[in-house]
Amino acid sequence: MGNARKTVLRLLTRLENSGSYSNILLDEGLERSDLSPQDKKFAAALFYGVLERQITLDNIIREYSRNPKNKLGTEVRVILRMGLYQLLYMDSVPDNAAVDESVKLAKKNRNPAASGFINAMLREFIRNNKKLPKGRNATEELSIEYSAPVWLTEKWTREYGKDICLEMLKTSVGQAPVTARVNTAFHSLESTLDMLAEEGITFERLSVLPDCIRICGAGAVEHTKAYKEGRIHVQDLSSQLCCAALDPKENDTVLDLCAAPGGKTFTIAERMNNKGRVLAFDLHKNRAGLIESGAKRLGLDCIRAGVNNAKVYDEKMPKADKVLCDAPCSGLGVIRRKPEIKYKEPSDFDRLPEIQYDILKTSAEYVKVGGTLVYSTCTLSRAENDEVADRFLAEHPDFEPAPLGEAFGSDSGLCRMSITPAKYNSDGFFIAKFIRLR
Numbered sequence: 001m002g003n004a005r006k007t008v009l010r011l012l013t014r015l016e017n018s019g020s021y022s023n024i025l026l027d028e029g030l031e032r033s034d035l036s037p038q039d040k041k042f043a044a045a046l047f048y049g050v051l052e053r054q055i056t057l058d059n060i061i062r063e064y065s066r067n068p069k070n071k072l073g074t075e076v077r078v079i080l081r082m083g084l085y086q087l088l089y090m091d092s093v094p095d096n097a098a099v100d101e102s103v104k105l106a107k108k109n110r111n112p113a114a115s116g117f118i119n120a121m122l123r124e125f126i127r128n129n130k131k132l133p134k135g136r137n138a139t140e141e142l143s144i145e146y147s148a149p150v151w152l153t154e155k156w157t158r159e160y161g162k163d164i165c166l167e168m169l170k171t172s173v174g175q176a177p178v179t180a181r182v183n184t185a186f187h188s189l190e191s192t193l194d195m196l197a198e199e200g201i202t203f204e205r206l207s208v209l210p211d212c213i214r215i216c217g218a219g220a221v222e223h224t225k226a227y228k229e230g231r232i233h234v235q236d237l238s239s240q241l242c243c244a245a246l247d248p249k250e251n252d253t254v255l256d257l258c259a260a261p262g263g264k265t266f267t268i269a270e271r272m273n274n275k276g277r278v279l280a281f282d283l284h285k286n287r288a289g290l291i292e293s294g295a296k297r298l299g300l301d302c303i304r305a306g307v308n309n310a311k312v313y314d315e316k317m318p319k320a321d322k323v324l325c326d327a328p329c330s331g332l333g334v335i336r337r338k339p340e341i342k343y344k345e346p347s348d349f350d351r352l353p354e355i356q357y358d359i360l361k362t363s364a365e366y367v368k369v370g371g372t373l374v375y376s377t378c379t380l381s382r383a384e385n386d387e388v389a390d391r392f393l394a395e396h397p398d399f400e401p402a403p404l405g406e407a408f409g410s411d412s413g414l415c416r417m418s419i420t421p422a423k424y425n426s427d428g429f430f431i432a433k434f435i436r437l438r
C-alpha cells in the first residue's frame, strides 16, 4: 500500500494548495496511477477519510505539536493527518504500520528532519490511548468529535436544538448510501430488479417509495446491463421524495427550473410514464447538456432541456401544472458526500437566501391556478429553507401551503419538511409545497 499512500499524499497536498473538487482530483489521480484495484480502494478510503476528519485530525496535531498550525509545512501536516487517520479510523492498518509508513513517506519526500517529528508525535498519540483533545466547551467538544466546524455546530444547535444537532453531526460523517430509482416508464419494476439480481447486484427495497432501491456492497451499478439499458438512475431517497411531493401526473406540463444534472427531471418524467412534457432548464449550457444525455440514456423523450436564468421571468415559457424550484444552496445536507463544503467560510453562503427567494418568486409566476409549486434544497439551514418559504408565503397571498402527500407516511399532512439524514439514512434536505389559489 506504500504507493497508495504516496498517491494520497500527492493528491491531498494538491487539494490543499489548489482548492479543486475532491472527487475530480481523486478520479483523475487514480486513473493516471498504476495502482492495483485493491490499492485504489485503500487510497480512496484514506483520501476521503482524511478530508472528512480534517478538523478532528488538525485538533490532534495542534495539541501534540505544540506548534501553531501554520508553522508546519503542508506536506508534513498532510502526512500527519494521514497517519492519525489510519491510527484512529482504519482498523485494517496496524498501529506500527501507520507510524512506519508515515515516517517512510516523509523520508521518500526528502524530508528526513520531519520524519523524526512525525514518528515522535504519532507514537505519543498511541501512548496516550489515542485520546482526542478536550474542547474548551461543549461546542468545541462536538466539533472535535464529529469533525464539524465550530460555526456549523453552533448554527445547528441554535436552529434545530441540541438533540437534533447531535443527530445531524453523527450522520454528517461516514459512508453515504447509494440509492437508485427504477425507471418504470417502459419496463416493469420486477423485470429490472430480476435483471440486477442476475448481474450479482445486491440491493434492498425501501418501503418509503416502491421504485426506490438501496444498493448494498460496493457494486458499481453504472457497469450493469440494467443501467446501460436505461432502467435505473442513481438518486438519493430525499430527492425521490421531493419528486413524490411534486406528484406529477401523465400529460402534465412540468417546469423544472434548476434542473441539472437532471436527477429529479428524470424521476418526474418517469412518474409521468414519459407522457406529457417536462421542460428542464439550468443556467449553464454544459450542465443542461447533462440533462439531455441522461434523458436520452433513460429513453425519456418527454423531456426538453435548455438554458434559462430562473431569476428572470420569461413570458414565452408556458404556464405549468407543476413547477419545481430545486434551488442552488449551501449543501449542508450532503457534507457526508462532499466534505469540502465544511471548510468553506459561513460568509460564503450569505447571499444564497436572496438568490433562492428571487428564483422561487419567479418560479411562482409560471404556476397555473390550482397548480403546485415545490421549493427544495439539499441544505439544513433555516435561512435558506424555512425563512425563504415564510417570506414567499407572506409576499404571495395567492399561494397557500399544501400537504406533502402520502409518500411521507405519518408526516403526509405536513406542508414542509426538513429531512435530517437520520430519518431515512438519506441526504439532508428541505421540501416545501405550495398550491396556487388564484
Ligand SMILES: C[S@@+](CC[C@H](N)C(=O)[O-])C[C@H]1O[C@@H](n2cnc3c(N)ncnc32)[C@H](O)[C@@H]1O
Binding pocket: 239, 257, 258, 259, 260, 261, 262, 263, 264, 265, 281, 282, 283, 284, 287, 308, 309, 310, 311, 326, 327, 328, 329, 359, 378
Ligand atoms: C441543487 S442543483 C439542482 C439539482 C437538480 N435539480 C437535480 O436533481 O439533479 C441547483 C442547480 O441550479 C443551477 N442554477 C444556479 N443558478 C441558477 C439560475 N439562476 N437559473 C437556473 N439554474 C440555476 C445550478 O447550475 C445547479 O445545476
